[in-house]
Amino acid sequence: MANPKSPSSSDAAPDLSILGNRLTILPPGVSSAPELPHDPETSPEQPLLTSYARFRSSPIDFLREVSLHVSGTGWRSYDTFIGQDIFYNGFSERMRGMVMQSPQLLRKIEELAKRRVDVEISEGMFKAERNAGNAGMTxxxxxxxxxxxxxxxxxxxxxKMICKMESRRFIRGAYYLCTQLVTRAYHQGIHVSSEEVLRLRxxxxxxxxKNQSIIFLPCHxxxxxxxxxxxxxxxxxxALPTVVAGDNLNFPVVGPFLQHAGAMWIRRSFGEDALYTTLVQSYIDTLLQNGYNFECFVEGGRSRTGKLLQPKFGILSFLLDSVLSGRVKDAIICPVSTxxxxxxxxxxYISELLGQPKPKESLFSFLSSSSILSLKLGRVDVRFHEPWSLRAFVEEQRSRIGSLPRQMDTSYDTTLKRRLLTTLGYKVLADINAVSVVMPTALxxxxxxxxxxxxxxxxxLVRRVEWLCERVRxxxxxxxxxxxxxTATVVERGLEVLGPNLVGVVEGLPEPTYYAVDRFQLSFYRNMTIxxxxxxxxxxxxxxxxxxxxGGPENQKMGYQELYDYTFFLSQLFRAEFIFPTMPLADNLSKTLxxxxxxxxxTTTQDRDGKVSTIELSASERARGQENFDFYCFLIWPFIExxxxxxxxxxxxxxPATGPSLSPSATKQSGSEWLDLKQVQDRAQLLGKTLYHQGDLSYFEAVNKETLKNAYTRFEEEGIISVSRSRDSKVPAKVRLDKEWMPVRDAQRAIKAEGKLWEFCESISRSRREGKNRRDGATVRGRVLGLVELVGGPLWEVAGAEGRSSGLVEGEERKRRARRKPMQTKARL
Known part of the structure; x- marks a missing residue:
């Protein structure tokens, strides 16, 4: 059913197509620039090939095109952009000086130095002198x-951190190079909404x-x-924004290039380095105080699953603190969907999700990546949400919270700041989802x-794509x-972009029949709509x-309270997996029904008070073969699995019933041994692969590493497991079951299919897909429990061989060893 608030294609603002050197305004509802005769000079699908053809056939023409960018002819000059000036000699030096003169940074340096001197005095590193004044001078x-x-x-x-955008000539050349590379991969160009662009300008x-910064917050x-x-x-x-980037991308050649094009390098983890944390805050303050545009990714890292990740609050915390403290008057937030x-x-991504280690970033991997070698990947759609004031957001939340002070420093109530930060993160994600465009490949x-x-x-396939378009709108x-x-032509183009490695076709039938070749990889695109x-x-x-x-319709009716309870159970189960509406569950459930x-x-049935009492599938839905109901179930089943x-x-x-003896520490705490969390999750993936190939798991994508991690996060939040994490990143996190959730063994020393944890598994299993590939029953339970023992056994063997004890005990021992090290006279940072 069409949304009355959603503009039809005829009412929508036109798009802008950015393709190579051409900027085209498209009429409403047009998906790409008009098709031109296939000519190497004009074909919109081959801008980069055209350049290389010129280089081979006419080097002079090729060099002329490059020189236009380097010299800045016409629009390429980039002389009249909107925003603060950043392209001049000495910009980086001036920025470095402002950061180093930051009052906050100077106070932190003074504090750390004084704290260090106090430690050295307490350790007796200064000889006691009769004259107290001399000791003070020392x-x-x-x-x-x-x-x-x-x-x-x-x-x-x-x-090493700050961006160094000093040269317009460099930026012009970088634009030319990046445009050629991007439009070689995405041959239909980059599209934006003209209405959104005009509003943004x-x-x-x-x-x-007002000397205010625009903070771009894109999905990643x-x-x-x-x-x-x-x-x-x-x-x-x-004005180009300064882009927050992890220093893992700061490798030779590419790193300096990106830094001069706008990247600021930060560590992936700050740990407890107070000086570095204050330095990052000071740099962000300096950028915002001077009205320089800024960009960071609210999700932190790239999404490997296709859907939005939960917000990461590191950089967001710095941005919020700049305004809350009063060091920055205001900044403009602009959520962006790409x-x-x-x-x-x-x-x-698929290799990583299946458990293979992430390859280290390098120049070789960059140059050999498909971003340079691939062609015809379709187009990129970038949408800008209506920008809004960060100060106004804070004031609105202050009026709701009530007790929030007018101006705060780092000593104010951290609970209130956390609440503000959480609301900010999820608001940005909701805004990104609100302007996201569903692409043909996702459909x-x-x-x-x-x-x-x-x-x-x-x-x-065409009919269902049309149906899905209606559902999306x-x-x-x-x-x-x-x-x-x-629609048939759009589907054909989408199939061409996806390629035969993802979608296959069976020939020799009355009509072409398509099937998913790589369901795991195809799920990335499905997740863009979920x-x-x-x-x-x-x-x-x-x-x-x-x-x-x-058993028939009468047997399949569901009472409202039962529906509410199980929907609540699932929503809590997936709290770390999806971005849910902010309204109360009862209101959201009523709207959804x-x-x-x-x-x-x-079809719903109401009681005398007009409240929903029972829910069942409609007769029309049954007549359709439950295709719409199945659609919604198929979306969520892989995550339930x-x-x-x-x-x-x-x-x-x-x-284990027999095996390594438990350490006294572990026995005292809960009767269980601490195990390496990463190793446990790796074995969980192996268990899932085994269950899938033996028919007890319906979806191979259920072994997705990220989804399993999210599940473990929820289990930890619910107190099912305890996780011990060291402040030392080199020390692996440890995990163990809470005592109340610990299963028991029968007389044959096998894990019994009963107890709190097993009941929890059964509660989830109630909504799992039933079908020819999977059946519930005692035989299946026995097989699953047997595989659990088989796959999990090596974890205990490793724990016993290494004599591992509680991660908490290890952490305390590490601290004692650190205190025994001789104090150094040089400042330790």
Whole structure:
């Protein structure tokens, strides 16, 4: 059902197509620039090939094109952008000086130096003198010496951290190079909404007058994210933002290039380094105080699963603190959604999700990546949410919270700041989802993975894509413009982009029949739509606990309270997996039931008070073969499977009947041994692969490493497991089952299928998909428990061989060893 608030294609603002050197305004509803005759000089699909052809056939023409960018002819000059000036000799030196003169940084250096001197005095490093004044002069001299050392270190860190955008000529050349590389991979170019761009430019003009920064907060699926945003800002005349980047990308050649193009390098983890933390805060303060645009990824790292990740609060905390403290008056927040027909790095993502170690970033991997070698990956769609004031957000939250002080420093109530920070993070994610565009490849991937059977005919595939477009718009989502192209043509183009490695076709049949070749990888594109249907999927999964029993409509009715309870159970289970609506569950459930009933998927019965009493599938939905109900179930089933696998894998934490003796420490605490958390999760993946190939797990993507990690996070939050983490990143985290959740063994020393943990597994299993590939029963339970013992056994063997004890005990021993080290006269940072 169409959303009345959603503009039709005829009412929508036109798109802008950025392709190579050409900026094209597209009429409403047009998906790409008009098709031109296939000419190497004009073909919109081959801008980079055109350049290389010129180089081979006419070196002079090629060099002329390059010189236009280097010299800055016409729009390439980038002389009239909106924002603060950053391109001049000495910019980096001036920025370094402002950071080093930051009052906050100077106070921290003074504090650390004084603290160090106090420690040295307590350790007797200063000889006692009769004259107390002389002793004071000695310690003062030592304090100044330490301050000097800390300033040297801070200056070196600052130089390595700050972006160094000093040369327009360099930026022009970088734009030319990056445009050629990106449009070689994404041959249909970069698309933005003209309405959103005009609005953003107007906001940028006002911000520039007030000396305020625009903080771009994009989602993060690919390295192309920050490249595409920089290209858009350059081409549309907006000041380039300083981009927060992890120093793992700061490798030879590429690192300096990115730093001069806008990257600021930060460590992946700050630990307890107070000086470095203050330095980062001081640099961000300096950028915002001077009105320089800023960009960071609210999710932290790239999403390997296709959907938004939970927010990371590190950089967001710095930004919020700048405004809360009063050091920065205000800044403008602009959430950004970047969507792709096909994401370049998906192949490597799948390898990582299946447990292979992430390869180290290097120049070789960069040059050999598919981002340089691939062609015809479709297009990139970038959408900008309406920008909003960070100060206004704080004031609004202050009025809600009530007790929030007007101005705060680091000593104010951290609980209140955490609440503000959490609200900020999830608001940005909600804004990103609100403007995200569903691409044709996501539509195709979603349809292929939510249909029963091995494959689907082309006519049915086209019909379901059209149906899904209606569902997306009905949920307030956006679908990429198709223009006047028939859906069949759009589907063909999407299939071409996905390629035969993801979607295969069976030839020699009455009609082409398509099937998912790589369901794991295709799930990445399906996950790009799941945020629109999470509520419907959870309700459908709850109803499935009744529907799976069969026995006719009367036997499949579900009471409202039972539906509410199980939907609540699932929503809590996936709290770390999805971004849920902020409304109370009862209100969201009522809205979801109304929508499903309007779409004729379910029928509800009300009691005398007009409240819903029972819910069941509608007669029309049954007549359709439950295809709409199945769609919602198929969306959520892989995640239910993954969480069930995570819960079952916790049975591996049951101490063996025979094996290594327990340490006194572990026995005293809960009767169980601490095990390496990463090793446990790796074995959980192995357990999942075994269960899948033996038919006890329906979805191979359930062994997804990220989903398993999210499940373990929820288990920890619920107190099912305890996790001990050391402050030393080199010391692995340890895990053990809580005593109340510990299974028991029978007379044959086998784990019994009973107890709190097993009941929890069974609660999840109630909504798992039933079918020919899987059956519940005593035989299955026995086989699963047997595999748990088999797969988990090596964990205990390793623990016994290494004589590992509690991670907490190890941490205390490490601290004692550190205290026994001789104190150094040089400042330790």
């Amino acid at each position: 310690s003062e001299k030592r304090r100044r010496e330490i301050e000097g050392q800390l300033k040297e270190v801070a200056a070196d860190w600052t130089d 107007a906001v940028a003009e006002q911000a520039a007058k 699926r690919s390295h192309v994210d920050y490249v595409s945003l920089q290209l858009i800002c350059y081409r549309l005349g907006l 969507q792709y027909d096909k994401v370049i790095e998906v192949d490597s 195709i991937g979603t349809v292929l993975l939510t249909l029963r059977g091995r494959g689907v005919g082309k006519a049915e 009905g949920q307030g989502g956006r679908v990429a413009h198709f223009g006047g192209l028939p 945020h629109l249907f999470v509520s419907e999927a959870l309700v459908s999964a709850a109803m499935y606990t009744k529907v799976k029993r069969g 109304q929508g499903l009933e309007t779409d004729d998927v379910i 993954a969480t069930w696998l995570g819960a079952v894998s916790l049975l591996m934490l049951t101490p």
